[in-house]
Amino acid sequence: MKKKLVSAVLASVMAASLLAGCGSAAGTAKTGASAETASSEETADTADTEESGEEAAEETAAPAGGQTVGIAMPTKSLERWNRDGSYLQEQFESKGYKVELTYSDNKIDQQVKDIEGLIADNVNILVVAAIDGESLSQVLALAKEANIPVISYDRLIMNTDAISYYVSFDNYTVGKLQGEFVRDQLDLDNAAGPFNIEFTAGDPADNNAGFFFNGAYDVLKPYIDDGKLVVPSGQTSFNQVATAQWDTAKAMSRFQNILGSYYSDGTQLDVALCSNDSTALGVTQAIGSDYAGSNSVIITGQDGDEANLANIVDGKQTMTVYKAVANEAVATLDLAVAILNGETPDAGLIASAGWDFECAYDTASYDNGTGIIPSYLLVPTVVTGDNMDAELVDTGYYTKDDQGYLHPVG
Ligand code: BGC
Numbered sequence: 001m002k003k004k005l006v007s008a009v010l011a012s013v014m015a016a017s018l019l020a021g022c023g024s025a026a027g028t029a030k031t032g033a034s035a036e037t038a039s040s041e042e043t044a045d046t047a048d049t050e051e052s053g054e055e056a057a058e059e060t061a062a063p064a065g066g067q068t069v070g071i072a073m074p075t076k077s078l079e080r081w082n083r084d085g086s087y088l089q090e091q092f093e094s095k096g097y098k099v100e101l102t103y104s105d106n107k108i109d110q111q112v113k114d115i116e117g118l119i120a121d122n123v124n125i126l127v128v129a130a131i132d133g134e135s136l137s138q139v140l141a142l143a144k145e146a147n148i149p150v151i152s153y154d155r156l157i158m159n160t161d162a163i164s165y166y167v168s169f170d171n172y173t174v175g176k177l178q179g180e181f182v183r184d185q186l187d188l189d190n191a192a193g194p195f196n197i198e199f200t201a202g203d204p205a206d207n208n209a210g211f212f213f214n215g216a217y218d219v220l221k222p223y224i225d226d227g228k229l230v231v232p233s234g235q236t237s238f239n240q241v242a243t244a245q246w247d248t249a250k251a252m253s254r255f256q257n258i259l260g261s262y263y264s265d266g267t268q269l270d271v272a273l274c275s276n277d278s279t280a281l282g283v284t285q286a287i288g289s290d291y292a293g294s295n296s297v298i299i300t301g302q303d304g305d306e307a308n309l310a311n312i313v314d315g316k317q318t319m320t321v322y323k324a325v326a327n328e329a330v331a332t333l334d335l336a337v338a339i340l341n342g343e344t345p346d347a348g349l350i351a352s353a354g355w356d357f358e359c360a361y362d363t364a365s366y367d368n369g370t371g372i373i374p375s376y377l378l379v380p381t382v383v384t385g386d387n388m389d390a391e392l393v394d395t396g397y398y399t400k401d402d403q404g405y406l407h408p409v410g
Helices: 005-012 054-059 079-094 108-120 137-145 171-186 207-225 248-262 277-290 306-313 325-340 348-353 388-393
Strands: 049-052 068-073 098-103 125-128 150-153 163-169 195-200 271-274 319-322 359-362 375-378 381-384 398-400 406-408
Touching: 068 079, 068 108, 079 098, 079 325, 098 108, 108 125, 108 137, 125 137, 125 325, 137 150, 150 325, 163 171, 163 325, 171 207, 171 271, 171 319, 195 207, 195 248, 195 277, 248 277, 271 277, 277 306, 306 319, 306 381, 306 388, 306 406, 325 348, 325 375, 348 359, 381 388, 388 398, 388 406
Parallel strands: 068 098, 068 125, 125 150, 150 163, 163 375, 195 271
Antiparallel strands: 049 098, 319 381, 359 375, 398 406
């Protein structure tokens, strides 16, 4: 795997101005210490629109010619989207674009209204991370009518021909890494077993959630089939283990029920396979309060949320799959610039952009119901207590405090 240039930049420059060093279509460094990653207190969504960018436009050569990017994020209540919004805003502003950024409080109607507002404001391009991938067809038809290109960000938007590209991480691989981690931790190919496992997946309205679950389940299914892994609850289908809105409290209460029903007799739980960190947080809380056993349960996650990294430091969560959303923002910027320049980007964008992170151009995996959506897929990384410093701190994404806990830079 390529070494992230961002780490070299940070090492040699300064910790405060991260997110830099990624080659871009326009060829200048994308830096900025101004990323405003919302603090944990700032999680209440206001569904407001933050307009900014004028200062940045004045400071740069303004190659963007006064163009505006409309960015629709799902919610501030799930930590990562705060980082995405900040990184995207910073990237576009550093190239002289104006940015309108909306958060929709995980409310589908609100996101439709927010996108209507961005269209009414004549944004030149839309970057949308959908709350419900199935609910944006109508509003995005308006974008298409207005000739506003749409990039589907992180989550594939379904049943609309208004989107031209998808930028995400390889979602199936996220789950696969979780499954392989469990397989290796338990040494399933050699150990006698049996081991007990329970699954917690994400929001059925999020197209990613099935990819994550299937990626993990496909690795573990052979061991379930031969009895080395046992699922005492019997809940092995995506719909049985899904968590509406990826909600921590919902994941917790479902898991409390599982523990109460299937483990209160002293049955040992070995693994809680959770698709992401918000659900892992709820499951960890349930295990903390309602699990009678004294073994340490293997718990997986995804994202590198602050509370989950603290749990990894404290030995309460075992791993997370980290996705460098700073790089996802860089890929989105360069794709958007190419689209706005009238190009039809393809695999060549990856070479011409000169990114220092891995990315695949995929024209097979993501069909949104209207056909395959060409996708730029970045590569996720397993993070544990052992490589946390190397992957997250040395690369400049997080700082480490005196107690050994990590905090996102921003
Ligand atoms: C993202 C994950 C995130 C989840 C909940 C998914 O679409 O890909 O990174 O954990 O949403 O926010």
